[in-house]
Amino acid sequence: MVSETMTDRAPIRLLLADDHPIVRSGLRAVLDAEPDIEVVGEAATASEAVRLAGELAPDVVLMDLQFGSGSHGADATAQITARPDAPRVLILTTYDTDADILAAIEAGATGYLLKDASPDDLAAAVRTAAAGRSALAPAVAQRLMGRMRTPEAALSRRETEVLQLVADGMSNQQISRALFLSQATVKSHLVHVFTKLGVDNRTAAVAAARRQGLIRR
Amino acid sequence: MVSETMTDRAPIRLLLADDHPIVRSGLRAVLDAEPDIEVVGEAATASEAVRLAGELAPDVVLMDLQFGSGSHGADATAQITARPDAPRVLILTTYDTDADILAAIEAGATGYLLKDASPDDLAAAVRTAAAGRSALAPAVAQRLMGRMRTPEAALSRRETEVLQLVADGMSNQQISRALFLSQATVKSHLVHVFTKLGVDNRTAAVAAARRQGLIRR
DNA sequence: CCGGCCATCAACCGAAAGGTTGACTTCCTG
DNA sequence: CAGGAAGTCAACCTTTCGGTTGATGGCCGG
Known part of the structure; x- marks a missing residue:
């Protein structure tokens, strides 16, 4: 089913970027079947994606996070x-809970799609992106809204940084050395984190932050 | 390139089971291109996979974990x-660090494949499985070997159970209540866990166990 | 049948983490 | 420019955690 809005236009030039060959094949199979979409290249790494985006001048890049x-x-x-x-x-x-969603949007991403999307959703999102409009998966959009509705759950940059090191298993002393801080400052940040997340110890904070996608998986 | 060992035999009947339509398309595109492999069905859920495995009588089921x-x-x-x-x-x-690797092997899986496998690897693994031989991705096989070489990294059932609750953010007291234990016992288990994992606090233990796939992600 | 692993618990102690108050600076925004 | 948020640090106190020693019982395998 061809979109009525672009029946006889030049096809959308699409670059695929994903480190899994199988996923690339799936995307190619699904999207090349659309008459108004043409897959012009595949990238297996982030740097290759950047390079090919310059060389091939695609209309849309479909990029794995x-x-x-x-x-x-x-x-x-x-x-x-x-x-x-x-x-x-x-x-x-x-994952629709990914901590990097906001980062990617801020980095200039036009839209956001979950991997469990149907082929129809996928093709529609590519067309929407090509037209320059924002394409957000419902689950993601809702989450972004929720993020704005509850600013108390938003950790500051430094708080997130400290919490990430906690999640990596570091003690307050190790963190203070890694970030060139006093232990008092580390504790201060963590107390704020606990308050914001509604927990009272570091492991619970890590678990909560992981659930909410505030730190790396 | 057809395998020399089965030039003129009936094709391998294959059932795909993955909750992502894109991945299913990719697997189908890659494997249907092989003359000696025929994709006879797709399942989007685990229960559908069980049902179709009975109805379609495939030779091999390719199942997402x-x-x-x-x-x-x-x-x-x-x-x-x-x-x-x-x-x-x-x-x-x-992930090659998945905690369920052993569980799946014990459940009767013939082989194990990582999602970043190439189409050639994939087809080869399907043929190997169809022939009844074990097909393990090198990274996974090595990890299984490593598991056997270093039994000190293998936590006991109870230790894993306690550590999982730690990862969920519970304090020793909460864990003792959840498992109907004394706090002394919880501490005892954790000290053993720390020793086995080579760490000296609970958050580091969670990080290490997560890396090694000893607990849920 | 005995040694070893697992699981359970107790008592104890030092170290680390949690919590509070207060203070100072910088930066951004109204 | 006043106010607030973020970031930094100190001192103090309480609670929890980490580590040790030691003890009991069950179960399995040499």
């Missing part, structure tokens, strides 16, 4: 959208 | 392999 081993899709998004005639970036993610 | 919302691929594997003329079950997973 969970790139294997370190590289963040949000970073690549920022690099891609930094340029003047940049393609639209559509983020693809597994 | 991370089925959305609760249902475990390991459980479905156990149900499928319980019957006498059961198909081979090939497990597909995103």
Whole structure:
């Protein structure tokens, strides 16, 4: 079923970026079947995505947020959208609780899609992104709204940084050394975190933050 | 490139089980392209996988371990392999550190494959499974070996149970009440856990156990 | 049948974390 | 420019946690 709004226009040039060959094949199979969409390239890493976005000049980049081993899709998004005639970036993610959702949006992503989306949703989101409109999965949009409705659950940058190190298993002393702070400051940040999350110890804070997607998984 | 060992035999009947339509499409696109493999069905849930495994009588079931919302691929594997003329079950997973690896193998899975596998790896694993031989991704096999080489990293059932509650954010007192134990016993278990994992506090233990896939993600 | 692992509990002590108050600076925003 | 949020630090106190020692009983395997 071809969209009525672009029956005879040039097809949407699409770049796929995902570290899983299987997922790339799935996206290609689903989207190449659409007559108004043409997959012009595939990237297996974040840096390759940035490079190909420049070389191939696609209309839309469909980018996985969970790139294997370190590289963040949000970073690549920022690099891609930094340029003047940049393609639209559509983020693809597994979890609607991802801590990097806001980061990706701020990095210039046009839309957000969950990996359990149907082929129809997928094609629709690509067309919406190509048209320059924002495409957000309902679950994600609701979560973003909720984030705004409850600013008390929003941790400050420093608080998140400290909590992340707690989640990595570090003691207050180790954290103070890692961040060049006194232990008093670390404790101060953590007390604020506990209050905001409604918990009273560090492991509960990590569990709560993980549930709410405030820290890395 | 057709395998030399089965040039003219009936194709391998394959059932795909994954909750992501995109992944199913990718698997179908990759595997249907192989002349000796035929995808006979797709299941989006664990229970559907069990049902179709009975109805379609496939040779191999390619099953995702991370089925959305609760249902475990390991459980479905156990149900499928319980019957006498059961198909081979090939497990597909995103993480090579998954705590359920052993559970799935014990449930009767013939092989194990990571989602970042190449199409060639994938087809080869399906053929290996169809032939009844065990197909393990190198990273997974190595990890299983490592598990056996270092039994000190294997936590006892009770220790894992306590550590899981720690990861959920509970204090020693809360855990003691939840498990009908004294706090002394909880502490005792945790000290053993710390020793086995080589850490000296609860948050570090949770981080380490999470890395090694000893507890739920 | 005995040694070892698992599971349970107690008492004790020092160290770390949790909680409060208060104070100072910087930066942003109304 | 006044106010607030964020970030930094200190001193103090209470509670929890980490670590040790030791003890009991069940179960399994050599």
